[in-house]
Structures are given as C-alpha cells and as structure tokens.
Amino acid sequence: MILGIDVGGTSVKFGLVTPEGEIQNATRFMTADWVNGIGFVESMKLEIGNFLKQYPIVKGVGIGWPGLVSLDRTKVILLPNIPSVVNVPIVEILRSEFPHIHFKIENDAKCAALGEYYFGENKRMQTFILLALGTGVGSGVMMNGKLFIGGRGNGTEVGHMLTTRGKSLENQVGINHLIAYTHEQLALDVAKKSSLHTIAELSPKVIADHAAQGDALALAVWADIGTIIGESLVNIVRVMDLNNILLGGGISGAFDYFVPNLKKAMLEHLPTYYTDDMYIGKATLENDAGLLGAAGLIMEAI
Amino acid sequence: MILGIDVGGTSVKFGLVTPEGEIQNATRFMTADWVNGIGFVESMKLEIGNFLKQYPIVKGVGIGWPGLVSLDRTKVILLPNIPSVVNVPIVEILRSEFPHIHFKIENDAKCAALGEYYFGENKRMQTFILLALGTGVGSGVMMNGKLFIGGRGNGTEVGHMLTTRGKSLENQVGINHLIAYTHEQLALDVAKKSSLHTIAELSPKVIADHAAQGDALALAVWADIGTIIGESLVNIVRVMDLNNILLGGGISGAFDYFVPNLKKAMLEHLPTYYTDDMYIGKATLENDAGLLGAAGLIMEAI
Incomplete structure (x- = not known):
C-alpha cells in the first residue's frame, strides 16, 4: 500500500492507494494551517507519522508538488506558494525520520502523467x-x-x-x-x-x-x-x-x-x-x- | 578507425575518422550520380566496399541522413531528396553485405550534436x-x-x-x-x-x-x-x-x-x-x- 500526497496551494491531500489505483481513507489538510502553525515541513512530518502509525501496511510515500524540483529529486527548488519548503532537503528529512519507508517527490503535473500511466484507462x-x-x-x-x-x-x-x-x-x-x-x-x-x-x-x-x-x-x-x-x-x-x-x-x-x-x-x-x-x-x-x-x-x- | 558518411542532397561525403576526431582521406560523391547511375543504395554499397577494401582497419560505419529515420534506426522513412532510399532496410542490407562491420544510421542534425559531443571543443x-x-x-x-x-x-x-x-x-x-x-x-x-x-x-x-x-x-x-x-x-x-x-x-x-x-x-x-x-x-x-x-x-x- 502506498501513501500518496498531493500538495497544493490551498490544501494538501493524503490518500492510501492500492496497487490497482483505489484511493482509501482520503483526507485533506489546509496548506495555510500548516504554514501558519508549526511550519509546513514539521506539519508534513507529523501527519505522515500519524498515517504510518495508523496504516503500518504503507511501504512508500510519494509526494507531488506544484513547483520545480531539484534534478536529484531530493528537494523543491521553486514553490511560490510555500516558500518555507524551498531548498529544504525534504526527502532526506523524511527518510531519516521514517527509515523503513520509501520516499519520492515529483512535480505535480508530472505526477498526473504517472497517474494516467499506472492507473488510467489508457494504462x-x-x-x-x-x-x-x-x-x-x-x-x-x-x-x-x-x-x-x-x-x-x-x-x-x-x-x-x-x-x-x-x-x-x-x-x-x-x-x-x-x-x-x-x-x-x-x-x-x-x-x-x-x-x-x-x-x-x-x-x-x-x-x-x-x-x-x-x-x-x-x-x-x-x-x-x-x-x-x-x-x-x-x-x-x-x-x-x-x-x-x-x-x-x-x-x-x-x-x-x-x-x-x-x-x-x-x-x-x-x-x-x-x-x-x-x-x-x-x-x-x-x-x-x-x-x-x-x-x-x-x-x-x- | 571509423568510416563516417554524411549524406546530403548535393553530395555524399566519406571520411575516415580517428577516435580523436581527425578526418583522413575525405572524399565526396555527387548524390545525383548515384541516383541516376546504378541507384543510390547500390552505389553506397559499392563505395563502402571500396573503402573497406582499401582501409581494412575500419571497424564501423556511421551514416547521417538529411531526413527522418525509423525509431529502430534500421531505415530512412522520409527523405524528399532521395526517395529511392525511403523504407529500404539499408542497415540490414549493409550488415549482410559486410558482416564484420558495425553499421548505424541517424538523422544528420542529430549526428552534428554527436559530433560536438565526441569531438568538439566542448567535448x-x-x-x-x-x-x-x-x-x-x-x-x-x-x-x-x-x-x-x-x-x-x-x-x-x-x-x-x-x-x-x-x-x-x-x-x-x-x-x-x-x-x-x-x-x-x-x-x-x-x-x-x-x-x-x-x-x-x-x-x-x-x-x-x-x-x-x-x-x-x-x-x-x-x-x-x-x-x-x-x-x-x-x-x-x-x-x-x-x-x-x-x-x-x-x-x-x-x-x-x-x-x-x-x-x-x-x-x-x-x-x-x-x-x-x-x-x-x-x-x-x-x-x-x-x-x-x-x-x-x-x-x-x-
């Protein structure tokens, strides 16, 4: 089971995704709450931790971002909506916090193409x-x-x-x-x-x-x-x-x-x-x- | 040593190329002579044969074409200047004629990028x-x-x-x-x-x-x-x-x-x-x- 995370300027969506592309237990957080609260990165860490505790079946977490991503896919390098996450080594932070879980990040439009590829009607x-x-x-x-x-x-x-x-x-x-x-x-x-x-x-x-x-x-x-x-x-x-x-x-x-x-x-x-x-x-x-x-x-x- | 062949609408250039990018024994044939003579493909076969006999040190032949090439790089699929070569399995023909030689074809503009990559000042x-x-x-x-x-x-x-x-x-x-x-x-x-x-x-x-x-x-x-x-x-x-x-x-x-x-x-x-x-x-x-x-x-x- 995979945890998919879709970061947006308004909300951050979480959902458990089966290998067949079924979404379970979808939930959303308001982006502004994360930014104005304990900080975006800390909030993301916290909520991922909560999800992983609740669903220990999850083996990997993929995160889509509405901005530019570094070539080595370790961090976001341009994201006007959430500047506090720019250049933060987000993948490294998450991997060290949850060492048994796979983490990957990608630009959200590129994720959408992957979505069609793995789960769409033109699979x-x-x-x-x-x-x-x-x-x-x-x-x-x-x-x-x-x-x-x-x-x-x-x-x-x-x-x-x-x-x-x-x-x-x-x-x-x-x-x-x-x-x-x-x-x-x-x-x-x-x-x-x-x-x-x-x-x-x-x-x-x-x-x-x-x-x-x-x-x-x-x-x-x-x-x-x-x-x-x-x-x-x-x-x-x-x-x-x-x-x-x-x-x-x-x-x-x-x-x-x-x-x-x-x-x-x-x-x-x-x-x-x-x-x-x-x-x-x-x-x-x-x-x-x-x-x-x-x-x-x-x-x-x- | 490599034999490089640059096919153009006017002429076909042959040259021996060293791994350092030095061109030796360059020669050119008129495209129209090939087309109007025994045919383009036959002429190419003949002249490659002559070159290989004269320079047995040649291990491979690369050919650039001013047109579109099939995805599997076995033939030219659009070449307005030399229609008689279109859809001819040119790589297969050359390989069966000269079985010990490597043959590859590519679009000429793409070849030029390869040339800069291997032999240019920005190597x-x-x-x-x-x-x-x-x-x-x-x-x-x-x-x-x-x-x-x-x-x-x-x-x-x-x-x-x-x-x-x-x-x-x-x-x-x-x-x-x-x-x-x-x-x-x-x-x-x-x-x-x-x-x-x-x-x-x-x-x-x-x-x-x-x-x-x-x-x-x-x-x-x-x-x-x-x-x-x-x-x-x-x-x-x-x-x-x-x-x-x-x-x-x-x-x-x-x-x-x-x-x-x-x-x-x-x-x-x-x-x-x-x-x-x-x-x-x-x-x-x-x-x-x-x-x-x-x-x-x-x-x-x-």
Missing part, C-alpha cells in the same frame, strides 16, 4: 503527453514508459511556452484568461446576440453549456482556444515526437468544442508522419490524478 | 542543444550524455516550430528567408541610407560584414533574427530544460550581431532558474560536424 500507454488545462496549464510526458523530466529536471513546462500570438499558452487558455477573453468578445457583441450576456458569472462549464446549445459566441471562443492549444501542440510534437495526447483539467469538459480546431491546427502544420496515427483523448483520472500520480512514484520502488 | 558536455542555422534549421540534443531522439525517434525538429509571428522558425531565419527579409527592409529604406543597397548579391556573410561596419539596417535585420531565434529557444528550453546552447551553420558567423537580442528574448521570458547558468556559444566543428557526428554514432560500439 501503460508507453508514450504520451498529458496536458492539464486549468487555472494553470501544466503537462507531464511519459516517453517509452519513463517519465520525461528534461535535461535539468524541469522540462515540459508547456504553460509558459510562447504561442503564435506572442503570449504564453497559460496566459491565453488558463481559466481566468479564457473568462476574460469571453468577456472581451461579449463587449464586442453589441447586438447582444449571445445568450452568455444573461450570465452573471462566467465559468468554463457555463461557456461549454452555451456552446452545446449552439451559442455562436461561445462556440467561437472555444474554436479560438482550440487553435491556440493546437499550435502549441505542434511545437511540442516537433520537439518531443509523440502522438498520443491526453487532455485534462478544468476546461477539458469543453473537449468537443475546442478539439476540432485543435486538430485542424495540428493537421495544418504537421506532416502526416506525425498525425497519421495521432490519438487525442480525454485524461481519465481528473481530480484524482495528482494523488494517484504521487502514489505512482512509488509503484516501481516497492 | 562531453552532457546536456546541450546544437542549433544548426543554415538554409534549413535543424537541431540535435544531447541529454545527460545520450542523444535525445524523442518518443517516436524524430524529435528536435525545431526548424518547423511555429514562432510568435505565426510562421515556422526556418521560414524566417533560414538563409533564403533571411535574404528575402533583408531585401524587404531595403525596399522600405527609400532614403537608401544602408550600404547594402550597393551589393548585387546578398548573403549572410555580406549582411554580417555590413553590420560589423555599423550599417543600421544590417544591424536591425540581425537584431530581429536574434529575437525570433531567442523566442523559439524559450519554447525549447521550457520543454527540454537545458541551458547549454551551441549555435552553428551558415548564419552563425553573424553570432555577435544576433545573439544579444536572442539573449534578451530569453531573459525576458524565462525565470532565472533557466537562465542563471546559461551558456550560449558557437558550435565548434562547422563543416565537419556532419561527418564527425556520423562517425560519433560508432564511438560507443567499437
């Missing part, structure tokens, strides 16, 4: 990118059954790639930017044809729902988002040469509305070598991806 | 990208001492990445496009201030020479080229996380004029994690890179 797909489209845009790549981390350990930070429009991918298709862009389009719709004018608070789900009802403005927003993501995927594919693409995160619910233009952009800019056997599908673990992926870190170790 | 630099800036724009990446080929074998095709201006990198900074762009700028220079107006035939060297003499238009052309390459490198670095960049090929002679803006673009769009220890330098093998890199394919085998 053991050898080479793919998981694109996580949420407030932020992250990704993880499995390459021939191994997690790709890049030369210095923090590759596949695709949300910060520049698009053909000169801005970063995240600054165009991240949820807040998507909503801002929809507001801009609504302001241009002076005839108020779009049914979205009646909505007090926009969200990806609402914009997708209106697209489903045929609202032209909503459909155009998603078409544009699809083009931007597709063009970025062209660049990723040219560098990485992979042709399995899994789309996850908060906007992937609008899959049917942005994927046609995404594909169109890829077909326009890539030769058939890259596109002939291309698979573009939804990620399958959604909210559990982080926790399961953190557990996935330990799958080969125990 | 054994573990992780770097070699960007080859010529008529085409190619690249090869060494990652922790291994050639990176991507998930399906043909990654790092960076010349076809889309830039912030919506066109491919190659279609903006490739030599022909660079010259066309300079002509466009000259057409806009109605006061004819630029000394480049007196030049009958533009070339990267001429444009660099005029930049060296302070010609404002030439300097502006290189500055713009630098920005475009720098922005593409931002995307490459975000995906690959490497911070050693070697620039080679026909326009690298203008290094001093385009690299300042290249660096500026990278500093503007990348956090210090990526840029603090960044090295940007010239490739060191230039015209020999292809041949030496082809020989590099065999360095670990014999």
Whole structure:
C-alpha cells in the first residue's frame, strides 16, 4: 500500500492507494494551517507519522508538488506558494525520520502523467503527453514508459511556452484568461446576440453549456482556444515526437468544442508522419490524478 | 578507425575518422550520380566496399541522413531528396553485405550534436542543444550524455516550430528567408541610407560584414533574427530544460550581431532558474560536424 500526497496551494491531500489505483481513507489538510502553525515541513512530518502509525501496511510515500524540483529529486527548488519548503532537503528529512519507508517527490503535473500511466484507462500507454488545462496549464510526458523530466529536471513546462500570438499558452487558455477573453468578445457583441450576456458569472462549464446549445459566441471562443492549444501542440510534437495526447483539467469538459480546431491546427502544420496515427483523448483520472500520480512514484520502488 | 558518411542532397561525403576526431582521406560523391547511375543504395554499397577494401582497419560505419529515420534506426522513412532510399532496410542490407562491420544510421542534425559531443571543443558536455542555422534549421540534443531522439525517434525538429509571428522558425531565419527579409527592409529604406543597397548579391556573410561596419539596417535585420531565434529557444528550453546552447551553420558567423537580442528574448521570458547558468556559444566543428557526428554514432560500439 502506498501513501500518496498531493500538495497544493490551498490544501494538501493524503490518500492510501492500492496497487490497482483505489484511493482509501482520503483526507485533506489546509496548506495555510500548516504554514501558519508549526511550519509546513514539521506539519508534513507529523501527519505522515500519524498515517504510518495508523496504516503500518504503507511501504512508500510519494509526494507531488506544484513547483520545480531539484534534478536529484531530493528537494523543491521553486514553490511560490510555500516558500518555507524551498531548498529544504525534504526527502532526506523524511527518510531519516521514517527509515523503513520509501520516499519520492515529483512535480505535480508530472505526477498526473504517472497517474494516467499506472492507473488510467489508457494504462501503460508507453508514450504520451498529458496536458492539464486549468487555472494553470501544466503537462507531464511519459516517453517509452519513463517519465520525461528534461535535461535539468524541469522540462515540459508547456504553460509558459510562447504561442503564435506572442503570449504564453497559460496566459491565453488558463481559466481566468479564457473568462476574460469571453468577456472581451461579449463587449464586442453589441447586438447582444449571445445568450452568455444573461450570465452573471462566467465559468468554463457555463461557456461549454452555451456552446452545446449552439451559442455562436461561445462556440467561437472555444474554436479560438482550440487553435491556440493546437499550435502549441505542434511545437511540442516537433520537439518531443509523440502522438498520443491526453487532455485534462478544468476546461477539458469543453473537449468537443475546442478539439476540432485543435486538430485542424495540428493537421495544418504537421506532416502526416506525425498525425497519421495521432490519438487525442480525454485524461481519465481528473481530480484524482495528482494523488494517484504521487502514489505512482512509488509503484516501481516497492 | 571509423568510416563516417554524411549524406546530403548535393553530395555524399566519406571520411575516415580517428577516435580523436581527425578526418583522413575525405572524399565526396555527387548524390545525383548515384541516383541516376546504378541507384543510390547500390552505389553506397559499392563505395563502402571500396573503402573497406582499401582501409581494412575500419571497424564501423556511421551514416547521417538529411531526413527522418525509423525509431529502430534500421531505415530512412522520409527523405524528399532521395526517395529511392525511403523504407529500404539499408542497415540490414549493409550488415549482410559486410558482416564484420558495425553499421548505424541517424538523422544528420542529430549526428552534428554527436559530433560536438565526441569531438568538439566542448567535448562531453552532457546536456546541450546544437542549433544548426543554415538554409534549413535543424537541431540535435544531447541529454545527460545520450542523444535525445524523442518518443517516436524524430524529435528536435525545431526548424518547423511555429514562432510568435505565426510562421515556422526556418521560414524566417533560414538563409533564403533571411535574404528575402533583408531585401524587404531595403525596399522600405527609400532614403537608401544602408550600404547594402550597393551589393548585387546578398548573403549572410555580406549582411554580417555590413553590420560589423555599423550599417543600421544590417544591424536591425540581425537584431530581429536574434529575437525570433531567442523566442523559439524559450519554447525549447521550457520543454527540454537545458541551458547549454551551441549555435552553428551558415548564419552563425553573424553570432555577435544576433545573439544579444536572442539573449534578451530569453531573459525576458524565462525565470532565472533557466537562465542563471546559461551558456550560449558557437558550435565548434562547422563543416565537419556532419561527418564527425556520423562517425560519433560508432564511438560507443567499437
């Protein structure tokens, strides 16, 4: 049994994960409570200790972090939300505190790819990118059954790639930017044809729902988002040469509305070598991806 | 001793390469003669046989190709210049003809990175990208001492990445496009201030020479080229996380004029994690890179 830990800016999730990917006894702690209490690292040590005492069946602990990780995977080196953990030798601290337990850390988007690899519906797909489209845009790549981390350990930070429009991918298709862009389009719709004018608070789900009802403005927003993501995927594919693409995160619910233009952009800019056997599908673990992926870190170790 | 073979659209270069990277008895054949004669594959077999008979000290043959190579490195799968070799099991054919010799094939831009790795001034630099800036724009990446080929074998095709201006990198900074762009700028220079107006035939060297003499238009052309390459490198670095960049090929002679803006673009769009220890330098093998890199394919085998 593995303890998966998914660290986030808001909460830290714990869950026991079976080798089949079942999550048991999931629980969450508020990140701010840890930071403002006895300190993040001390709190993590304490709660891991509590879990291990309660579940002595646990042999390994995998921890996913929303930041950059050192090449040797011993510490977090950039984590704006929790600065007190940066450069702390967290793996060493945990190993010396719990010497019989395996510990591993990884970036959370890379964990999500591991999660799909070990526990998703496309289990053991050898080479793919998981694109996580949420407030932020992250990704993880499995390459021939191994997690790709890049030369210095923090590759596949695709949300910060520049698009053909000169801005970063995240600054165009991240949820807040998507909503801002929809507001801009609504302001241009002076005839108020779009049914979205009646909505007090926009969200990806609402914009997708209106697209489903045929609202032209909503459909155009998603078409544009699809083009931007597709063009970025062209660049990723040219560098990485992979042709399995899994789309996850908060906007992937609008899959049917942005994927046609995404594909169109890829077909326009890539030769058939890259596109002939291309698979573009939804990620399958959604909210559990982080926790399961953190557990996935330990799958080969125990 | 290794026989390196560098296949090009115009000529096929042969050279004996010592383990120290010295090229001996270099010779070249015209590609068209092979294609129009007894056929490319038959000609290659014949000339390899002649070389091996003359230099029985040769233990291995590495061949670089200007096209896409199958993931198992047994054949060329896309090579517009020499279609008759596509999908021919060239490695198997050569191995059965010369059973005591090691044969390996690779894409030529990837060979050039291997050449720098084994024989360049930055010998054994573990992780770097070699960007080859010529008529085409190619690249090869060494990652922790291994050639990176991507998930399906043909990654790092960076010349076809889309830039912030919506066109491919190659279609903006490739030599022909660079010259066309300079002509466009000259057409806009109605006061004819630029000394480049007196030049009958533009070339990267001429444009660099005029930049060296302070010609404002030439300097502006290189500055713009630098920005475009720098922005593409931002995307490459975000995906690959490497911070050693070697620039080679026909326009690298203008290094001093385009690299300042290249660096500026990278500093503007990348956090210090990526840029603090960044090295940007010239490739060191230039015209020999292809041949030496082809020989590099065999360095670990014999």
